[in-house]
Each structure stands twice: as C-alpha cells, then as structure tokens.
Amino acid sequence: MNKRFFSCLVVTLCGVFMLLSSTAHAQTKANYAYLGLEPDIVTNFISPSARKLGYVRVTVELMINDADQLEIAQHHMPLLRATAIEVFGQQTAEKVKSLTGREDIRLAILKALQDHMKRETGAEIIKNVIFTKYLYHI
Numbered sequence: 001m002n003k004r005f006f007s008c009l010v011v012t013l014c015g016v017f018m019l020l021s022s023t024a025h026a027q028t029k030a031n032y033a034y035l036g037l038e039p040d041i042v043t044n045f046i047s048p049s050a051r052k053l054g055y056v057r058v059t060v061e062l063m064i065n066d067a068d069q070l071e072i073a074q075h076h077m078p079l080l081r082a083t084a085i086e087v088f089g090q091q092t093a094e095k096v097k098s099l100t101g102r103e104d105i106r107l108a109i110l111k112a113l114q115d116h117m118k119r120e121t122g123a124e125i126i127k128n129v130i131f132t133k134y135l136y137h138i
Contacts, residue, residue, distance in 0.1 A: 032127060033067040035074065036060070040133065043085050047093035047138050056088055056096055059133035062113070062126055069125045076120060083112050084129075096136050106131060 037060040047054050062080065064073050073080070087109045088096075095101030106129050114124040 030065065030127075031067045033064040033070045035062045035064055035070060035077075037062065037077070037081050037084060041081070041084050041088060043088045045089060045091050045093060045096055052138060054093055054096070054136060054138035056091075056136040057133070058084075058088070058131055058135070060084055060109075061130040061132055063128035063130065065123075065125055065127045069123070072121055073117075073125055076117065079116055079120065080113055080126075083116055084109050087112055093138055097138075102131065102134060 041058045041060055042055060044053050044055050046052075062073065064070050087105065091101070091105055095104060110126065110129040113126045113129065117123065117125040
C-alpha cells in the first residue's frame, strides 16, 4: 500500500511540476509588437536586359522583439524606411521577380535594419521583416 501511495504521489508531483513549468514558460514568452513602414515602400530598380526602369511597391511590417521597444523603433522610423528603400534599390530585376530573390531581399533588409538599430541603440530591436504586399512592374 505504501509503495502504491508513494508511486501515485510521485506521478502527481511530476504532473504538477510540469504544469508549473509550462505556465512559467508561457509567462516568459516574448511580447512581440508590430510596426508598419507607412506609406508603402515604392522604389525603382534597373532591368539590365530590358534597359528599362522598373519599380517595386511593398508593404513592410516589422516584428519588434518587445512591445516596450516599440517607441524606440518608431523614433528611428526615418532610418528604418531609408534602409529598406536602399536595399530594394540595389536589387536586380531577376531578384525582385523571383520568390527566392524576395526571400533574399527580405533577409538583407532584416540584417541591415538589425545592424543599424544595434549601432544606434545597442540592441537589434527588429525580430523579423514581413512583406504583406509585394508588387513589381518592369
């Protein structure tokens, strides 16, 4: 009887500790915030094969590491917009048109934004870059 009681007690305590651990983990999850670069990014790129000027129009949302950092990101909005425009302006038409190229551009913008924010504030602040609308014309 004592072994059975002890076994039940151990199983119950393990369950309680697991529940408490998952609750504590849920409370320590990041508190992300989102910030849109408004208005949409509209910039030109050169299509060397067609020798034409193309343009891209992109709606960009920034995932901020913590909602407490949202005000800092808003303060640096001109830098964030200029960085995104600069990265897009350096792209080729082939990269702008392809899905893998879009992902490369997104990652390049993310890295550039994180580097700028690290330099300006000491923290990366930007967790991710999301394109919610992506249009191009050549």
